[in-house]
Amino acid sequence: MPTSTFFNLNDSKRATLLQAVEKEFARAPLSQASIANIVKLAGVSRGSFYQYFDGKEDAFFYLLKLHTDKRRTFFLNQLKETNGDLMASMDKIFRLTLTELSKEKQLQFLKNAILNVTHEIEDSFTELFLGKHDEVDAMNQVKDLVDFNKLNIDSKQEFFHVMQILTSVTFRNIVDQLTRNLSCEEAVENFRIEMNLLSKGLKND
8 A cells, every 4th residue: 555655745746646656557566567667657756656655566456446436436337227236237347348358458457467476466366256365345335225025145255255266267258358359249248158157046846
């Protein structure tokens, strides 16, 4: 998380620094990105950078959080608009993410993050739906918007595991689309097949 010094910057300086961070991580994955390039693009000293962030990992994951927070807001709004239809809301955010990744060049940073996924990066995407592991309120925020009459779930614990499954399916299909260079139509079809299987269940009673 950035330091208080970062948050005390005026809006213009903070935006310039974040633009430099995003440009560098769009150029290269986290492991290959350079603080030297960031400070050069931002027009600040290396010492100043460390007044704002603990290191490049700190800057990377803060930027990733900004992206996932934006999509979390969209997801929550979709739950409201669909009257709590969880599956429909997951479908819409999957489509939105594919559309953004395929059309918006400024999201090269997000593509790099997905294509060079680590456990920490996957956890950051999971927070989009579940919040952090210790954020009960974030999970409840989703749960309170879901219409449980549309789901075969008996407890809060089951809901948590269902969300983990849905999150994993969504994230893996995004990775699959990028790594296999699928069209958006192919990726949506694959995603819907898997989501429909989850909706129907696999056991034939």
